[in-house]
Structure formats: C-alpha cells, structure tokens
Amino acid sequence: MHINDLLIPQTYDLPDSRGRFGDYGGIYVAETLMAALDELRREYEQACQDPAFMAEYQYELKHYVGRPSPIYHAKRWSEQLGGAQIYLKREDLNHTGAHKINNTIGQALLARRMGKKRVIAETGAGQHGVASATVAARYGMECVVYMGAEDIQRQSANVYRMKLLGATVVPVTSGSRTLKDALNEAMRDWVTNVDNTFYILGTAAGPHPYPMLVRDFQAVIGEESKVQMQEMAGRQPDVVVACVGGGSNAIGMFYPYIQVPGVRMVGVEAGGDGVETGRHAAPLTAGTPGVLHGNRTYLMQDEHGQIIETHSVSAGLDYPGVGPEHSYLKDIGRVEYTAANDDESLAAFHELCRTEGIIPALESSHALAYAKRLAPTLAKDKIILVNLSGRGDKDIPTVARLAGLEL
C-alpha cells in the first residue's frame, strides 16, 4: 500500500446539505441573495436528475467544445528533464482555449432552464469572461463581464474577444482592481438584478451551491483522464498536478481521483516573487482560514481580517481566496499544496514552447514548473499527469513585455 493511500477518505460525499466541506464552504452572503442561491441549488438538483439536461450538456461538450480533450505524452520534455514521464491533459485545445468553457456551458444551460435572459460573470485573465461571452452568444443571452481595471490592461486581447462576442466589459476600479474586486462587483450586480440575471461564477469558490456545481461541471477533466490514462499507459498516473487560483481546473482534475489509490495529487499556487517575500497569491501555502466571497476558506489576510493584495505574473491566479473544497483536501492531507514563483513558471513556459511546440497559459505554467521540479526526482517509469488548463496566446504580450519587447 502506498503511504498516501492512508489519507484516502473511506467515503466522500461532499458538500453536505449546508454546502460544507468539513469546516469550509457554506453560504456567507447578504440576505438579498439567499433566495436566489436556494433557487439555484434546487434547479441544479433537478437538472442533475433530468436526462435531457445531462444529454444536452454532453452534446455541447462534444460538438461545441471538442471534447474529449486529448492527453499528450510530452516525451521530449520528459527526456530532457531526465526522470518521470510527463503527460499533459490538453484543456488548452478546448474551444476558447481553456477549461473554463466546461463550466460556462453547464451554467448557461441552467440559466436557460431558469428562464434568465441576462448573464453576468467576473474574470481575471479573461478566460472565464471569454467563455461566458461565448456561451451567451451561443444561447442568445445578454452578457456583462466585470473585470479589474488592472487586468484589462494586462489582458487587452481577451477584452476585445469578449466585445467581439457581443459582451459588455465593465472595468472595476475599486479595491486592488483585480479579480477579487471584479467578483465583488458581479455580486453587487446580481443583488440588484437578481430577478432576470444568472451569475455565471467562474471558479469553484463563492457561496454554496457554486463550489459544488463548478466542480461537477469541471469533473469531466478528471473523468476523461482516468479513461485516457488507462488507454495510453495501461494505468493511472503516480502524481497528478494542477495549478490553483480559485481552483476550478484543479478540482475538476482532482475530484474523480480522490478515492483512487496510489495517486498523489499536488495543487500549485502562485508564488509570485516568492512565498517568503509576502508578494504572492498562495493562500493554501501561506494563508489562514476566514470568510470571503460567500465561503469560508483559506485566505490571504492581515491580522485584522482585511484581505491583502496578491501578486502573480498570471492574472488568473491573482486571487486571495481559494475554493473551499481545496481547503478541506489540504486539511485532510489528501492533496498537497505548494507554490511556484513567477520566475520558475516563466522558465517552464519557455521550455514547453521550445521542446514540445505548445504555448501554455501562464496559469498552467505554474503546474508545469512543479512538474519540472518533481520529474528529475522520480524514476523514468513514473508518470506525472499535468492539467494543461489553458493556452498561452493571451499571455504573449505579458511574456514579451517581461523580455523587454513591446508588441
């Protein structure tokens, strides 16, 4: 028996009816939203029992998103690193270029089922905003995307993509002008327009039922991986690695593996300038539990409970909280959480470009950075599966700027 197998829970049926993953999760919102969250939870439970809903979701994943996404054996990179074999789950090949669309399709179908004609979303790197704008166009809904003014600067291509798709992008200038403030603003919109508006939340955080339904819609990543690894390698990976910002790609990959013996799981947070500098976005690695954005979870906060500013080269990981299920999986020890800093993530970004001809998202590059660190320490017959959650086209201006080029 593998040592990690001792940490596998005997049963795993979370969240409970109050939206709890152990001490984490819950519904920490103002009264005005409680009825809407209750309605969403009931609607989702019904949809899960409705074969027509599930069939349509599956159809859309196959024909619109292009699923299943392949798994690719990165042989040259593995060879170069001189240790374990690295496999990549290619979420970057999905329509719109990231895993985000798995969730936005699910939520847009729920919105349509609930008769909501207007959808809103928050976005950091812009991937979730693009995925939301895409499905809104696809289903004929009005779409408003809240995005931090700072992020609009660093992700201008995605801002234009959203506009091309017919969405309205609203710059958020409050607070730190990044993802957390965009989320605050989306919540404010929802509270005001709750009758006709569906909030497509992009990550596996927020008030119950969002962490659950985002996880369920993203779990296709891990479900497919289990089948594909068996086909390709004749077995499951030894280590599964994913980057963690809010944590939707990671929970989608991890959730189906929670009760699979012999599979070690590692979530990689944004180490920014280095966790020791305090300039990072790694609440699981260096934060403490608290309440933000509707759920109890690990947070980046000061001693007075104020949320502190985060730092990461990757806009999509630049978030002071994390999905509550990750907090729980950390505490029970089933998933290990660590951080990769900006420099090593950029190095991994460049290596993947040069050795495999794949330009990864800066977010995913954090998972790659950890794989790069881990692979040489393992034997050549070991397998590391990395969730390549998105493609890096959106990051090209950022990477160029860091190299001293203005495109």
Added chain:
Amino acid sequence: MSRIQTTFARLQTNKKQALIPFITAGDPHPAATVGLMHALVSGGADVLELGVPFSDPMADGPIIQKASERALAHGTSLLDVLGMVRDFRRKDADTPVVLMGYANPIEAMGYQLFAQKAIEAGVDGVLTVDLPPEEAGPLAEILKSQGLDAIFLLAPTTPDWRVAEVAKHASGYVYYVSLKGVTGAANLDMESVAAKLGSLREMLSLPIGVGFGIRDAATAQAVAKVADAVIIGSRLVQEVEEHGADAAPRLMAFMREVRSAMDSAR
C-alpha cells in the same frame, strides 16, 4: 432591558419612530469619528450604526465602499472601532451603538474575544451583513450570552420560512433592506415596502427598521409611516466624503431636517 429595547420602548410610548444614521468608522479619519457620532446624536439620532471597514464590502454601493477604503487607508481596524465606541461612551451613556460590517474581521479576532471587547466598549448590537441565519448561529449565541443584540437583515426576496429562521436568532430590531440592490441605490418603492412590512409584522414581534435608498426628508417621512425605524447611511457618508472632518454641522442639519419630517408624519 438592553439599551436598544429601552430606546424602542420609549419611542413607542411617545408614538415616534427611531432615526438611525450610519457612518463608517475611521472615515475620513479615525480621530474624526467620535465627534461625528456626537453630532448625529445632537441632530436627533436614536440609535447609531457604525460601519466597520472591510476590504471587500460586497453588499455596499460605491459611496460606502469608498468610505471603507478611506478608513482602511488610515489602518482602521475592528479594535480601533471598539476604541471609538469606548470614547463615545465617555460622553453618551444612553444612545445605543450597533456595529455593522462583514464577518471576516470578527472571525480574525475570534467570536468570544470580540463579544467581550464589544460589551466592554459599550456596543449594544452587531449586524454582520454576510452572516445569514444559516451561518450566524455560533456568533449570535455568543453575542447574546454577553448581552449584545444580534441584528439581522431581511430583504424583499426573503420568503416567509426564512423570516421565521431570522426570528429565532434576532434581537433588538430587524433591518429590512428596502430594495434589491446595494447600499445607496435610489429606486425605493414605497408601496412594496409597506406591503412587505405588513406581512413581516405578522411573523415578527421585534421593531422593524427600513434602510437602503433613503436619501431625503420626504422619503424618511414616508418610511416612518410604516416602519419603526428609518435607517440612513449613504446619504450621510456622502456628506463626510464631501466635507471630511468638517461634516459635523452638515450631518446635524440634515438629521434635524429628517427628524422634524418624521415627527410630523402622523
């Protein structure tokens, strides 16, 4: 009897409604807050709501968000806010003070320690915006054990079964959010407020205050005809934003205007 109960009982005897102003503690500067609190009382406040600044005030509109940011720029912590209440109590032993804010600063201090320090400072009630009854149980119990009132929000979207849940935990008064929206919005619909309050009164014995969207004497007067308390926040915070530490006379004048409109309501 708690200070809040005494206040509402006195008002009821005099057939008056409570006027409850809100300002953010530490805005524009921590040193200004106690003076502004006294000014509000001079202007006719029956209960004071003091906002505890938070970095991510999800339920607030731009006016109170900015007030929070100004207060945080001066490092105003929950501990500092409790200190302001203690200072206020040196000159005012009667006016109830309710802290209004978000869960995380209280989480960071710890429920027990917070409740102890709050009662010592002279706080009377606590309204935690993001703790609905489903999550508020543990804090509400500790508050009550220290003799503090747990104030809860009710909304136009609150179904009857949830009103019963709120009634289980609430004491002092309940705060009815007059509209779907954030603080400072301006689309108050008096007819629906009156209708909802009628049905709430059948399920609740506590006094009901109405807030969000009350910006002038006329609206306050209309609300006073159906509610037990009129709560005004963003409009006052705006005065503080425009006039800084010199806002005291303006707050007082505005409060007096509202007070006299309310008192001539019936």
